[in-house]
Amino acid sequence: QVQLVESGGGSVQAGGSLRLSCAASGRTFSVYAMGWFRQAPGKEREFVATVTWGGRTLSSDSVKGRFTVSRDNAKNTVYLQMNSLKEEDTAVYYCASGRNRYASGYDLREGDYDSWGQGTRVTVSS
DSSP: OOOEEEEOOOOEETOOOOOEEEEEEOOGGSSOOOOEEOTTTTTTTTTEEEETTTSSSHHHHHHHHEEEEEEEEETTEEEEEEEEEOOGOEEEEEOOOOOOEEOOOOOOSGGEEEEOOOEEEEEEEE
């Protein structure tokens, strides 16, 4: 099982930026997709962005154009660069590691992932 540790959360004013990091250990990082999800207060956890093992990325419509997911296989780390933050981006952000090696397509559902970080809180204020 892979261990995932997120960092980089915090409080920021609307319009600001944050960069989340997720360091992975415990299995070969480069052959699995990595994803970011978030859970706002009182809401279910939702998909934010994913990067395939090959480096292709996909983001949800709510963050497209503002958030960028990337990975550094040499550092076993996935990133989420968040720009132009809005109050509605306030949530606990979780990174996750894909269930299948060399998965084809994009992993968009929680069930596509088998390992989760502890989460990092992001608070955006006006």
